Each structure stands twice: as structure tokens, then as C-alpha cells.
Amino acid sequence: MRHGTTVANMEGKLQGTLDYPLSEAGVKEATLLAHRLEKQPFSLFFSSDLLRARQTTHIIASYRKGPSPLFSSLLQEYNWGVIQGLARKEIAELYPQLLDRLQQDFYHAPIPGAEGLNNLFKRVKRFYSFLAGLERNSRLRHPVLIVSHGRLLQAFILYFLDYDQRKSWPFSLNPASLSILEGDFKTKRRLRLFNDTCHLIHN
Secondary structure: OEOOOEHHHHOOOOOOOOOOOEOHHHHHHHHHHHHHHOOOOOOEEEEEOOHHHHHHHHHHHHOOOOOOOEEEHHHOOOOOHHHOOOOHHHHHHHOHHHHHHHHHOOOOOOOOOOOOHHHHHHHHHHHHHHHHHHHHOOOOOOOEEEEEOHHHHHHHHHHHOOOOOOOOOOOOOOOOOEEEEEEOOOOOEEEEEEEEOHHHHHO
């Protein structure tokens, strides 16, 4: 699941690895998400260690019994380099040529100081391999709960489904959305639920 809304989300800023807290709306979203997951058992609970994800995670954990959340830098958001913390208008003013490249191919345009997709997918692969190892050792009796960020979760889903990341990425994720992946980390890979926010209709 993706963390709840922040003020930076509402302002259209690329947050990246900068720490932004949840907004008031984001706290409400995380609470509604927590109620949805309250009775669902999980084998493990992982979260990004960035503030907005940690806050979402602590809210979810406060409504349930089960494994305590484990925080990992592997699940941090993509580092956007020089455009972190900037909205589109600011990028246009500071880096107009870069904005042109982003408008042509948002997912693959090179950005000065950014992490780069190769490094992003290295992180995804490390975490994926870790989970696959747990599955091989029969340590996952129930689903694994993961709280992270938009681009990281996009990359994880692409990797899980064996999608060619060099092509256009065909989806995005809303704040406080829930997606479900099923499979054995080998040949059986299925996207069961994607970007679901039905729990937010009570907000």
C-alpha cells in the first residue's frame, strides 16, 4: 500500500527521499485503511523508513495485533535528484529543458543527481529476493504487508509481473491505496487487486 496524503502531494511536489509528514487528510486515510486491514492476518509487516510511510504504518499497527512493523531503507521512495521537493511550475522555472524531457518520457528521462532506474530496480530485486527466500523456507503462512511509495511500488509490481520496465509504465498509485499480488515468486504471478481505495469512500 502507498502512504497517506501529505501536503506535498496536494501541492504536486516530487517528494522523493525528503521527509514530509502526513497531512490531516493523510491521517484520516491511514486510519480508514487500518480499519480495512484490522482483521486480516499478516506474516510480516514492512515499511519504508521515511516519515510519511512510518506515520501511516504506526497508525495501521495501532489498530491490530500481529507482527511489529520492520522499517527498511530498501522501501524508500525514488530519489529524484535536483527536482526533489519541486512542483511542475518550479521545475519549469529552474530546469525548462529537463521538464521537456520529462514530458516526453516521465519514467525514463535522465535527471541530474537522481537515483536512476537501474539502482531503483536493484533495491526492488534485493527486497523481492528476500521475500522469495522466506517463501522457500515456508515462513510466509499469511500475506506480507508492505507500506511504501508511489514509484517504488510501481517498480515492485512491474518486477513481480516480469514487465519490461524499459517500456512505458502503464499505471500509477493513489495515496492510501491497496494493491494485492499473488504468486509463488517464480512462475505464478498475479495482480489480484490494484490501486483500490474503496475504504476511503467513508472519509
